[in-house]
Amino acid sequence: MKYLSIYFIGRKQGIGLRRYRLSHLENRRKYEYEGFQDAYKSIRQVRLIQNADVVWVRVRPEHTTDYERIIIEKRLKTIRGKVPIINDINIFDNYDCKNLSFNIWKNNNIQCPNHIIISISKLKNNFSNMVKVISEFIEQNNTIFLRTNNETNANGMVLLTALSTDKEIKKALNILIDRCQVFLPNRKSTQIMGVEYITPNNNQYQDIYRVHILFNKVLSFYAVTSKNIIFHNIDMVESDIERFIQLNRDLCQKMPELEEIILKSAHSLGCNLGAVEFFIKNEKPILLELNPMWGGHASKHGFGNTGFQNYLKENRSDLEKEILNVYNFMDRRSYYKNLYEHISYHVLNKI
């Protein structure tokens, strides 16, 4: 059987003197390389971009500068249209700028939070008027995040409610203006935005769903839950386990119904690989973001804090039947083997 040739390009690979280098896979995930090697019958890395059957752009978005994008673009120009490109650099802003993702989703009838852009140039000339605009946006949406449009790890996010005073809004704005000034020289699409806060279905717990897609296939999925207003997988504690299991059990049932819209949400951004994050309200997803490179805490260590992780390990034989999705995601070596095999299968079969 013919194997597929893959070429990686990123900030540290595939460009300049590093264009022939096979190592330095950007944002390599734990056991990813081993899984890739295991898939050698289906897919192998090549040194020359012109020998590739597929090219995968791997960049950590929050660290990618405009200049690095230009360099990657120059190399990709030579092969674009000839071979498939996974997460082409020319659609970078679509997932990196949350305001752009939201616009695209709204235009495609995919639900996402309301948002407004707070123009930095308008802020310079008319600060108090922008405070008014934000107050009105809070009034319409009850609670909002004022945030930068392209940071991760919950950086650059301030929660504002109907109780927030003008003084607090101004303070939040000033914090965000300062952050933007840091990023703008290297990341020109940086903006300040207001985002509607999606209230939890259960007044204690917020549930967030994540589905990993590759081309037209769902690779994996899971739900996380927390009492915190802003949280990630790492924030789950032992007392959240029961709800986590219930949600994931339910998600296994819901997945076939959600699949089409989740794939559409990624494809509408021009992404063919990524983690789609969303809430669910009235059985319908409300899209939050797309991460092109998932590699966070769940991929490195598993779910939740150490006690949470141990519970899942110790109870695997009982729980596996109910939440196989969670265990599949944690079996990283075979997970990545499957990922790479699917790249090969998809491209060779042109499906």
Ligand SMILES: Nc1ncnc2c1ncn2[C@@H]1O[C@H](COP(=O)(O)OP(=O)(O)O)[C@@H](O)[C@H]1O
């Ligand atoms: N519109 C929103 N409504 C409710 N919670 C939100 C909203 N946006 C973000 N959050 C919370 O903040 C966390 C981080 O926000 P997110 O936009 O996913 O950025 P990142 O994961 O890159 O830090 C989310 O996991 C969620 O807990």
Ligand SMILES: [Mg+2]
């Ligand atoms: Mg997130």
